[in-house]
Amino acid sequence: MADNDVLTADALTLEQHWALPDRGKVGIIFLIITETALFSIFVAAYLVYIGKSLVGPYPKDVLDVPILATICLLSSSLTVYLAEHALSKNELGRFKFWWIVTICLGLEFLVATGLEWKKLIYEDHLTISTNLFGSTFYPLVGLHASHVTVGMIFLLIVLAVTLMGFPIQTQFRRVLFLSWYWHFVDAVWVVVFTVVYIIGR
Amino acid sequence: MLKHALIAFLQTNVPGLPEHRVANIFKPLASPGASEKEIALLTFAITGAIFVVVAGLIVYTMWRFRRKAGDDEHQEPPQVYGSNQIEIAWTVIPILIVFVLIGVSARVIASVENASPPPATAKVTLVGHQWWWEVDYPQFNVRTANEIHVPVSRNGNHATYLTLESVDVIHSFWAPQLAGKMDLIPNRQNFTWIDPSEPGVYFGNCAEYCGTQHANMLLRVIAQEPDDFKSWAVTEAKPAVDDPSVASGKAMYQSLSCVNCHTIRGTSSIGQFGPDLTHLMSRQTIGAGMLTNTPEHLRAWVNDPQVIKPGCLMPSMNLTDRELNQVVGYLETLR
Amino acid sequence: MASIDYPLEYPREDKAYSFSETLYSWVATVDHKRLGLMYVVSALLFLVIAGAMAVVIRLQLMFPESHVVAPDTFNRLFTMHGTTMVFLVGMPMVAGFSNYLVPLMIGARDMAFPRMNAFGFWIFLFGGLLLYFSYIGGGGLGGAGSAPDVGWFAYAPLTSKAFSRGAATDYWALGILVSGVGSIASAINVIATTVSLRCPGMTLSKMPIFVWVMLVDSWLILIVLPPLNAAQIMLLMDRHLGSNFFETQAGGSAVLWQHFFWIFGHPEVYVLIFPAFAILSEVIPVFSRKPIFGRAAMVGAVVAIGFISLGVWAHHMFAVGMTAWSNTFFAAASMLVGVPTGIKIFNWTATMYGGRIRYSTAMMYCCAFLLHFLVAGLTGIMLAVAPFDWQLHDSYFVVAHFHYTLIGGLVFGLMAGMYYWFPKVSGKLLSESLGKWNFWLFVIGFNMTFFTLHFAGFLGMPRRIYTYAPDRGWDTINFIASVGALVQAVAVACFAWNVLYSLKKGEPAGDDPWDGWTLEWATTSPPPEYNFERLPVVRSSRPLWDLKHPQDPDWKYE
């Protein structure tokens, strides 16, 4: 009847040309946005308190720039891209290879951070409660490290299921989102690195 | 106790000085308060006008376009979707109004914050404590509590500068008829100034929530003729009078733990935690403005401050009647 | 009422479930409508609790020097009242309304991430219970229990271990942190839903304004909740790991907390008011029988508010001794927000202008909103004039200002929404006569309380004081205010009774009681699990108008 036509008029044409963004994509993008907001506050706190510590040790005395770790983490962004690219081409072998490389690089970074903290705590006696430097350094770097860890866990899960023979290419979307998250974690590191190891010293 | 407090607030014992207990911000008696009132009235005028116009419009529309009894159910009014001219109009006009407001407040902000206030006769350091005010006059080496004596500034030449600090949490200095608020923040120095134009006792409160007894962190600014103020400062600077007739009471006081928290200059009592008692009896009130400073009140306070000001940081000393009499007897000589 | 036979009609199933089945189906549900309802219902419960607290506050302040509650109890009351109202009433209302209505309005079957949706609700509820558990566990191990007493913005260093012992403050921080995670989850969900699940034909320009506002609202939540969470994390680390973010003794800054809190806190107030904006933008057109006036301007205004409001936070800090420059900047920014807000008020009025207004309770609440929110906004402008604020800050004038925004604005708006959509949700109409009682008692009681309190501020009455002296000129004002609070209590009780009564005895609503124009009225009341049997296709922002007026449909003009 008439009403009906109005509403459903050329419905078919409309429905055919009706494409909206992938919800998962939108979700992950906005997740990254709020994460950014979270980090920015910790960064702000760090910047505010640079040079405000009442007692030592001070950054310039105890911090040495983690060149290697940084290189590893940043290059892992490339390797994860290569992996995801390979997967999109359905080349499982290359995917596995780059995926494992990514994991190793990430692992290196975490180990480096661990060692740095060990040194700071046991040799330089800098703890979170020592002074404002400690109070802002550990939470900021720690927050980032915790994000790397979460990323690692997901990377490992993907690796595990792939090695167990699960057809990972069917989950390409999820792998893609994971790689985006990983890029984000790297980007954050760039900021943290500049603030803590360059401006902060 | 309730009654005590009540009486305390009703009776006044400052010879000669009028009391401004109702602190109406629209009856300012100092320059900062006055300029704030000025801009307040202007803001009122503007927002008031806006209210009359907009509210009028809304009410008119509500009434004029109500559905009347006769209207037929299904007949819809003409469907209007909007009009850009109108949108622009009611975007631009408010913007203009806003810019007026911004201009005006910018001017007053600058005039109060940057303008160099009149030359100071008194420089006061006001230190916030939970829940009382420490009042220092470095230039006269005077230290008192809760009552800020300042000179009157008739032709604007006797301003008082206040440096605001805090030893614990954030407090806020607010004597509405003299000036707006300025916070007392630990690990930071703030600055404000007042120049009362008439002698009198100006009431105020701590205006930033600071814990249990925030409500009873009261404040009095006592504006006196410059000469009276000078002589007050001189007597306050002297060490405590040593009245032999209360020697036993003094001994008793010093034997008690009072000395750990209170200072009485010229004695071995040098505690810093509580108010300075050197010239206790020269103050109108005790307990940060809670009670008038009468012998009964003083006795009641020393006997158990927790009944009067629950949660305050002076513990109940539970003294015996004898101790109490002696100590209070001694305190009453601290003019 | 023009009831139309509609292609999306389908038979209702009414099969009887056992209690345990019903309970399970609610606890385990991932249906956006049920979750939305659970949000709103828990918000209403918290409203009654926090409101009852407010009544006790008013009773204590009814007379000078009175002893209804002890000082500490009073401080806990206003802290819990404020915290509850903002985080456990306002926030779940946002989530609740958007969850229930957004999918229906955009013609979707569910939210983008149903399971995450359920997670959001339960973690929010857990956060709320955590906050209230402080009444039992707040004293810390062995200590007598107690709720937090640091005020709803918990200024440092009052929250440091030194000045607030026991665990109360930890429950405060944890509770808010946890429920905050829930809000973020549901915000992401709303965004993904609106971006990805709109039915064919519903371009952004044809999307109902309700959905637009909720979209911007969710965006705000994503941007401003993380700062709060970050600050809470820092606070907890200060208290338990010995860091010094806000430890003034160790060089930390008390002002930094204020910045972090208000970077969240000010945009938060718009997060709270937006649902009301959203509701008015749907209710006013339908009851004025006209399309929303200046649709584009309305959307633009909301977006503008969403951005400007990110840059005004320090107007809560005019008294901390900032430089003249920052004071001026934040004063200016705060006033600028008035412009887009004004645009909204004007457009709502213009929508009513020339219409044929039907005054159901929902519409009456909309008009009450317009008038009271106007006052609220203008007092806001007064506060934004920094020199004036030096006097008004932390006085009862501020309390009056924000209750005008939060009750005269938010609550009245929510009331309108609940009277408008209750029929859709329950299939029953709310009683109009009880509605009128509810409305007039609320309006009168509200003004008795909060109009008078403006003047307490002028007379120098600071907020958060548990008692005051009889001779400071505050007693009459406070007495009237307290009586008003009791009247409001009765009003809210009327509403509660109205809901319960109408659920039982209310007259059946039918699918489209208000002759509405958006898609939710195109399905049955209550809607089925899958919302629409066949996904609708729309060609204008008022699909049901097109349907009911084939001769002159909207899409010809848009």
Ligand code: HEA
């Ligand atoms: C829903 C919540 C809500 C809303 C919408 C608002 C809206 C506004 N608020 Fe309010 N505010 C609060 C909730 C809210 N506020 C709360 C909870 C507090 C206290 C927190 C605490 O301390 O506990 C507070 C405190 C507060 C302060 C700090 C007071 C102090 O502590 O010293 C200030 C200062 O600037 C302020 C300003 C404003 C302004 C300028 C607006 C503007 O958005 C208003 C804009 C609206 C209009 C202006 C009216 C309509 C416009 C027109 C008719 C156009 C014409 C108008 C002009 C040209 C001006 N608010």
Ligand code: HEA
């Ligand atoms: C959405 C937000 C919201 C809402 C709706 C309200 C509603 C009310 N508020 Fe509140 N309020 C705040 C948000 C809100 N408030 C905030 C953020 C603060 C700041 C806290 C702080 O300083 O930290 C505050 C502070 C605040 C104060 C200042 C306390 C102080 O500074 O010392 C007062 C005092 O009058 C007050 C009163 C009221 C009253 C009377 C209501 C009434 O409208 C309530 C009406 C509702 C009811 C009464 C519930 C109905 C109950 C029943 C039906 C059961 C029957 C129960 C009884 C009769 C006991 N509120």
Ligand code: CUA
């Ligand atoms: Cu000191 Cu409030």
Ligand SMILES: [Cu+2]
């Ligand atoms: Cu604000």
